Amino acid sequence: MFIQQLVNGVSIGGIYALMATGYALIYSLLGFSNWAHGDVAMLGAYIGFLCVATVRMPFWLSALTALLGAGVISILNERLAYRRIRRNNAPTMFLMIAAMGLSVTFQNMVIVFLGPKFRTYPPVIPVKAISLGSIKIGVLDIFSMAFVIIAMSLLELLITKTKFGLAIRAASSNMITASLMGINIDFYITLVFLLAGSFAGAGGVLLGLKYTVYPQMGNVSLKAFIASVFGGLGSVRGAIVGAFIIGIMEVFVSGFITSGLRDLFTFGLLIAILLIKPSGLFGIDIQDKA
């Protein structure tokens, strides 16, 4: 039972990690909470759903379209809204407010054009479970965990070993100096939004496959936010660790106490962290960014 719940927790934590890493990347660069991040995940879930269920494209192609679509929507958010606000040297609070506006806009647009109904993906991935001794792991969970492990490993390599990683680490540390050293800041911000949006889109598709697709499903990005705060705002590794801890904790609370208290525990954890160690597990100094 314990191991079974742990596996379930890791599975859902992995999906949170997909959202939390993108959220953390954007926060570390631009210093604001991108409240539209979850809605990019939601739009990704819808794109995937429409491709599979309506257009009847093969699943892998639908998923790819969802990832790219979410990435492009994420870039458009930056280009059409955030970039203009940055150009005006407005306070970062304005970025957060714009993100809230986008979030509401996306949810309402989906309600208007696609309806408020809950939708279910057709069974593109067998709903079977594989038994390992007394533990049962769903095929979808295995698929989901494998994807998350590959995505997180690639992300880690990208950040620590490539020129792209060097650019975003330098820019998130000091954007003006990074630009003085020849880094084309706008270009790398665009790439980060593409990456973050695609990861969110992947998270959205996986959530949609596991549960359902509906206009408010993006609110789950609150969990990504909590994971980021827990790990240390702006720290990508912290966000990954935070996401898994929250996923596991939620499953344990639901399984061993009651599912009604799940969110209470999650938000309780947020408050506890803010009171005890506001810089989070992987505490980057957040004095001037928060």
Add this chain to the structure above:
Amino acid sequence: MLKIDNLHAAYGGIKALRGVSIEVKPGECVAVLGANGAGKSTLLKIISAIMKPVSGSITFYDRKIPSFPYQVVQSGIVHVPEGRQIFPNLTVYENLMVGAFLRNDKNGINRDLEWVYTLFPRLKERQHQYGGLLSGGEQQMLAISRGLMAHPKLLLLDEPSLGLAPIIVNQIFEILKEINKSGTAILIVEQNAYKALSVADRGYIMSTGVIEKSGTSKELLSDEKLLKAYLGD
């Protein structure tokens, strides 16, 4: 190589530069001297395009300076900002690689890396430490070296002596001479007039956004009254 003509700049309503004209010729080391608030940093920020001027022209090799900072670096000008601005969470080596960001010539990069390690052996010893752990003097050495890693034709230096012990300042200025001798032109802005003029060929004296006087380093150094009046030394 660098020609600045009648440059005006402002922060909102506050005028920071009022008709500044200066020139740097190939291989020269030129100093702009002035007290705190004279407009020295503003001048460099405009050259490196992190700030827009109100009016005036800047040309580099007779071409208008580009409007994005990374393009300015591409054109061969690197600005080492005031207060060093090391990336604290990057290692010394990574800081240097950010300096070389726009380059793809592996051999050239390695050659310049060896060169800055010869200029500042302390950096080689500490290449795997985080930039934030270096002392003030070491951070200044890193900031200069990071700028050199871009292989600039013109290096802009904003108050490299700021907040450093005199012995370190002497060390750094000796090395600036060496960098200049290797063919890199330097435009240095400083409050420490004596130190700056000890490496510069020529100097300009700036006060509240206006160039008050210019001349060879020798001429300026011999006029103590002038230096006292504008720099309050």
